[in-house]
Amino acid sequence: MPGGERRCPGCGCRLSRYNPDTSCASCARTAPAAPSPVSVVPDGVWQDPRVLDALRAGDFGRLSRRIRHLATLRQQDLADLTGLSQSFLSLLESGTRRLTNIDKVAAFLDGVSAPADLVAVHLPGRMPPTRLADSTDDSGATDPSLPWTAHRMVTALADAVEGPTMERRNFLTATGLALTAYIHHWSTAETEPLERAVAGARIPDSLLDHLQATTDHLRLMDASDGSGALADLGKAHLNVLLRLLRQGSYREATGRRLAAITADTAAQTGWFTFDSGHPVAAQRYLLGALRAAHAGADVRLGAGALSYLAIHGYSTGRPRDAVVAARAAREKIRHLDAPALHAMLLTRQARGHAKLGERQAALKALGQAAEHCSRGRSEHDPHWLYWMQDGEIHSQAGSCHLDLGEPAPALDSLVRAREAHNPAEARTRALIMSRASIAHIRNGDLEAGCTTAHDALTLAERLRSARLRDHLEDIAEELAPYRDTPPARDLTERVIATLPLTEGRT
Structure with missing residues (x-):
């Protein structure tokens, strides 16, 4: 600079030649503090x-x-x-x-820089595990390359019921290539005959009717009460079905139906287990359900298991797995005129895209889901998909917009979802209201956010759901910037008091 003139890099004012600082007093007061060195874990x-x-x-x-x-x-x-x-x-x-x-x-x-060889969760920036199991899993039941036979199906589900070894319980999971391989084998493997001729009475259709009715009743209980108390009931029911598959006498048609009921029950038990806060154990049930759906030659049940695997994916930090699972299911049922099933799978795919920040893909999938849903149900839609209606489309759209950082359209969709959903489905309504509370807060309306959260907490106090607990924790985190205000302080205290009540246990 001419004559040794110095200027402040912050505002450009001229500094005195006698000023030893590199910025003016005003900028020095407002400049951010230098970051402290980041500690590391040796x-x-x-x-x-x-x-x-x-x-x-x-x-x-x-x-x-x-x-x-x-x-x-x-x-x-x-x-x-x-x-x-x-x-x-x-x-x-x-x-x-x-x-x-x-x-x-x-x-x-x-x-904390945990070494990748000590954990099998997919850490950001690290290569996810590509094997479904390792040498500690002696049964090999979860290896997708093993024959897709009835025996292997029963073994896989028995393995899910009994659980992996204690050392691996928290971290054994299938992601990326391993999950893709499983889906590929489900889609392409040939289906073997399924019949068993042994001495004794054959399995009557009336017994199968009762077994399916039990699974359906558990499903209805889940919608109203949450899954905290249902995982053990689902496991017990699944054990009965596995015993019949192992010891019963049945012809081809009966065997197929028995396998289909087993697939439905395994998928529901996987869902109960997931909603109870045990995602690794849940995945084993869902992968076993895929094998059972294959043995039962029912692609709709396979698509249902994949829809739960998609939820598992976008809820456990693996949204790309959710997209892969939903797309594979849609490809397998493309020949079916089942608008409700197509709509449900598209919402799962949309959630995966939204988690990935793929806005256009997410909105496109939501739009297609709404089109299918507007057609109503057909005779080819499965009976267990009774809950797919406009309220579900709005609910999933609201969640997508939240993930995309768009609280205003999220709130609009969630309000519509709350109005459309059955009041008896308490957990679903509590989940919708908890998301709406977050949307209100992010939209700048703290009072409405707190009011809506209190409504959600009133429902949560009688529900047991790990997913709902996670949503309540999210509300508490959203309130952190407002912790000094009475509404936020009172709500945070109530959230903390309610969290133990929502704990899901198997």
Whole structure:
């Protein structure tokens, strides 16, 4: 500069040659503070037996405490690394809260630099596991390349009921290529004859009618009460079906129907298990349900299992898996005039696209879903898809807009969904209201957001659903910037008090 003239880089004013600072006093006051150096977790932490034990047990509160002790970190340091709030970590370490949301689990493990070979959850920026099981899974029941026979179907479902070994329970999961391989084999493998001739009475149609009615009744209970108390009932019912498949005497038509009821029951049990907060165990049921649907030669039940796998995908940080599953199901049923089934699968695909930030693809899928839904049901639509109607389209559209960062259209859709849904379906209404509460808050209307959240909490107090619990936790996080206001403070206290009541247990 001429004559050694110096100017402030912030506002451009001329600085005195005698001013030792590099900016003027005004800019210096408003300049952001220099970021503090980011702490890291040393590699040696992952050789500590107590860390490994906490990781295997999925006890993230104990894991957090041990990591901080070994790495000499404050809770705020760990909050900066993981993206979780310091207050949440405090509750986590005290045992008051649990870390069950798979997105937050992934964020925590990635933030503390957990080695990829110790966990099988898909961490951001890391290669997801491509095998469905490893050497600790002796049955091989979940290997998609094994023959798609009735025996293998029963083995896979028995494996789901009994559960994997304790060491693998928290982290064994199928993603990416492994899930794609499973779907491919379901779609292309030949179906073997399904009959069993042994001494004794044959399985009558009347018994199959009662077995299907039990599955249908459990499904209706789930819609009104949540899945917290149903996973064990579904498991017990599935055990009865597996015993009949193993020990009963039946011809081809009866065997196919028995396998179809088994597929329906396995998919529902997988859903109950997922809604109870156990996504890894849930996936094993759903993959087994695919095998049972294949044995029963019922593509609609296979599509239903894939729709739950799609929900599993976009809810556990794997939205691309959701898109893959929904598209594969739609391709398999493309010849069926089943508008409700097509509409349902398109909403699942839309949710995956929205989570990925693919706005045009999400809106296109929602539009196609609405077109199919407007046609009403046909005789080819499955009886278990009774709930697919305009309210469901609006509900899924609202969730998509929230994921896309569009609270105003999200709120419009969720209000329509609330008006259209059956009041008896308490969990569904609570979920819709919790999303609407978040949309209100993001739209700048804190009062409406709190009022709507209180309505959701009134329903939540008598429901047991891990998904609903996660939504309530999301509301609490949305309220964090307003914590000093009485409405937000009162609502947050009520959310914390309600969370234990919504805990789903199997």
